[in-house]
Amino acid sequence: MTAVVGKTHLSREQEDASGRRQRRIESFHPCYRRFVAELTCCAGELEDLADSFPALLFALVSGYATPGQRERCCALVGEGATLREAADAIGLAWWMRKLPAHAFTAPLPVFPADQDFAFRISGLIPHDRRLLPVWLSRVTHALEAAGPAYALWIARQHDLTSPPEEHFMYMAAWAWFSGRPGLAGHRLLRRPWHPDMSFKRAGEELAAWRQRLRLIECLGPGIESPWLADGAACGFNFVALRTADDFITESQALENCLDQYADQLHTGLTAVFSIRKGERRVACVEIGMHDEETTMPTIVQLRAARNRRAPPEVWQATFSWLGSQRLAPLAPLQHAPKPTERTEARRQLWSPYLEFLAGTRLEPGFRRVVLHQLKDPAQGRGRLRLLPQRPPRLLATGAMARGMTAPAAVRERS
Numbered sequence: 001m002t003a004v005v006g007k008t009h010l011s012r013e014q015e016d017a018s019g020r021r022q023r024r025i026e027s028f029h030p031c032y033r034r035f036v037a038e039l040t041c042c043a044g045e046l047e048d049l050a051d052s053f054p055a056l057l058f059a060l061v062s063g064y065a066t067p068g069q070r071e072r073c074c075a076l077v078g079e080g081a082t083l084r085e086a087a088d089a090i091g092l093a094w095w096m097r098k099l100p101a102h103a104f105t106a107p108l109p110v111f112p113a114d115q116d117f118a119f120r121i122s123g124l125i126p127h128d129r130r131l132l133p134v135w136l137s138r139v140t141h142a143l144e145a146a147g148p149a150y151a152l153w154i155a156r157q158h159d160l161t162s163p164p165e166e167h168f169m170y171m172a173a174w175a176w177f178s179g180r181p182g183l184a185g186h187r188l189l190r191r192p193w194h195p196d197m198s199f200k201r202a203g204e205e206l207a208a209w210r211q212r213l214r215l216i217e218c219l220g221p222g223i224e225s226p227w228l229a230d231g232a233a234c235g236f237n238f239v240a241l242r243t244a245d246d247f248i249t250e251s252q253a254l255e256n257c258l259d260q261y262a263d264q265l266h267t268g269l270t271a272v273f274s275i276r277k278g279e280r281r282v283a284c285v286e287i288g289m290h291d292e293e294t295t296m297p298t299i300v301q302l303r304a305a306r307n308r309r310a311p312p313e314v315w316q317a318t319f320s321w322l323g324s325q326r327l328a329p330l331a332p333l334q335h336a337p338k339p340t341e342r343t344e345a346r347r348q349l350w351s352p353y354l355e356f357l358a359g360t361r362l363e364p365g366f367r368r369v370v371l372h373q374l375k376d377p378a379q380g381r382g383r384l385r386l387l388p389q390r391p392p393r394l395l396a397t398g399a400m401a402r403g404m405t406a407p408a409a410v411r412e413r414s
Contacts, residue, residue, distance in 0.1 A: 032035075073087075093112075121155055124152070146176040188212040190209060198358050212262075228297060270287065347371060
């Protein structure tokens with residue numbers, strides 16, 4: 001009878017151990033459960049890490065550090081060394097002990113070892129355990145994509161689930177370029193990222209930066225020969241805006257949103273000229289194709305600084321300049337930069353950041369996002385996708401760009 005009771009008791013202990021082991025394995029992400037099971041099948045000390053230090057067990061099964069370091073770590077655990085000694089053997093941050101097994105969904109980067117970073121990041125770990133996988137994923141991406149300061153900034157944000165993945169990819173690039181004044185990506189910034197910026201404000205600045213990036217996609221190295229000639233009339237000079245820098249400079253001088261004009265420029269069927277009195281910029285004019293005579297130019301809109309109405313003398317000078325152009329059928333698309341030139345300009349723009357990402361798991365995905373060709377899926381032959389023939393035309397001020405109704409004089413012509 002005693003033997004039967006002992007056998008039953010032993011069976012229950014085995015069942016309990018089996019159930020505990022299954023629970024521990026299933027606490028990890030499905031992609032890593034098999035590796036956890038294989039590593040811990042003959043080592044109870046390693047299996048116990050699933051409860052005492054899940055991050056350390058995850059690091060061992062996900063290729064963290066070198067094989068030699070992982071082997072040394074396993075030996076320390078088996079010998080009964082302290083968890084800190086085992087973590088130090090592979091360079092794993094101690095603050096990660098606070099994270100449960102389900103928080104780990106992808107291989108970990110090497111977090112900074114300094115105490116200040118560890119103290120600050122550990123205080124930003126969300127209390128809601130459901131948020132931990134997304135939080136850790138965003139923080140690790142931020143660290144690899146833009147550095148420790150940006151990672152700490154991301155770690156304290158509350159809305160890390162609503163924006164799409166691409167939003168965070170570009171935001172990290174924007175933050176990275178913010179700290180590198182000599183690069184083209186920095187020159188396109190309206191305002192750089194800094195740690196005190198709110199997440200909402202960062203989103204607004206990122207959106208403005210991405211529109212300026214699209215100027216590069218549309219203009220490439222610049223328009224070599226505009227389809228209307230520069231000129232002078234009635235004391236005013238008319239100068240074509242040829243490059244992304246031209247549009248940004250004009251936008252800053254006249255306080256309008258010409259720096260956000262990529263959608264209009266993408267068709268190649270519009271041109272913008274700066275109107276100047278000596279060195280002073282006084283207005284700008286958008287020239288498009290005439291409604292009736294589609295090979296002839298026409299004034300689409302003419303606006304002074306801050307989107308104000310241009311005075312009569314500017315209108316008179318503009319008509320005089322436009323009338324002085326050679327009256328020949330226009331072919332604007334022949335003057336637009338070639339697709340290969342635009343692709344090369346985009347490649348040069350992103351090259352420094354892609355070099356920064358080189359060798360990381362982030363580089364292939366980001367390279368696909370920023371260097372892909374814009375194609376028309378309906379045609380499927382690699383042609384550049386054109387927007388509708390009559391895009392909205394508006395040289396809006398900042399307030400109007402946020403959704404205010406445009407005056408009738410600058411609304412799209414029906």
